[in-house]
Amino acid sequence: MTDTKPLRADARRNRDALIAKARELFAEGCFDLRFDDFAKLAGVGTGTLYRHFPTREALAEAVYREELTAMCDRARELQATLPADEALESFLRGFVDHLHSHEGLARTLATLMATRSSALAEGAQALGQVVADLLAAAAKTGTIRDDVGAGAVMMTLHGISAAYDHPAYRTDADGVITLVLAGLRRHSGR
């Protein structure tokens, strides 16, 4: 999928410096920095920045690729060790919890999910895949309904990500998960 082109040594060094500086800045809340200044801060030229990361989102994705990967790994781990429905709940609750303490990730996810050019959203796609898997597994055991797709759940997660700066963020986000989980559950009647 991701074709690994052998990057020249200095190129890799610059790329890493860029990502490191971005991570640092994001961590301290600087998201809207001028793109050019940002290059200067990382100690590279503007051209270099643009060559490595054509857009702000591309950079953000690179910064959070790891975290996203970690989340996906966690999902697979949960899926391997817990009953399907518990894995699902655990993952979704954890998702909110993680976003709550990582604004940068929330911002990034919101942007990636909204991005029309699907190419960039590789990270978001991975997340979608993981959710789809969790749902499919739970549906197979019959604990949740199978007439609502993963896309719907992703849509709610998008809503959650996009709301990172609302005052009642945590409460509402937890509420969304509660609704989704309850809505997915199969009930005796009907």
Next chain:
Amino acid sequence: MTDTKPLRADARRNRDALIAKARELFAEGCFDLRFDDFAKLAGVGTGTLYRHFPTREALAEAVYREELTAMCDRARELQATLPADEALESFLRGFVDHLHSHEGLARTLATLMATRSSALAEGAQALGQVVADLLAAAAKTGTIRDDVGAGAVMMTLHGISAAYDHPAYRTDADGVITLVLAGLRRHSGR
């Protein structure tokens, strides 16, 4: 709430021309037009455009104010004529249906809901109020749970609005509503 300042005759004329042209352009899918060019198209100077609508969102809100009001009115009407839970379902289904055929409105809502400066989001706030009322009414009759606030539901609606251009939009959006409604419903067990 909205203090009505008596606008000078020519001022009102220009303002209306601006809104009319914007509505027209939005209807044919031109959303990302240059703001300045847009003024020219409407036959007014740049300054005039900026005086009336300081931002793109302000203009969008003005254009869709009516539609948003209509939606809120419909909600109140439903609430007056249907059992609380049916009113809620009917409203939410209608919401998706309406967004589906009005991309501009969807875009606008997504932006308004995301807008940090709450001032602008007057239209979105009205929508929030209406949803809160519908929920409260249904909760009072005991047909839906009361431990999840309107904020959570709004968050899912935000997700729906933001996804206006996804390929499986309609299916997924409907799925979200299904989940939310099912999740809200009170069940015998538990």
Next chain:
DNA sequence: TTGACAAGTGGAGATCATCTCCATATTTTG
């Protein structure tokens, strides 16, 4: 090692959308 080719760099400056400013024009009011 070295030469030659490929790969990457930096940053000045072109480009472009946004927004301000104010001399001028229009409307209202007394």
Next chain:
DNA sequence: CAAAATATGGAGATGATCTCCACTTGTCAA
């Protein structure tokens, strides 16, 4: 009808984004 209040338009300041290319650095075969 004159003065005061209100609004106009669009040239140009501003400031961010992105391109371009002469130059540097790295790689690799001999």
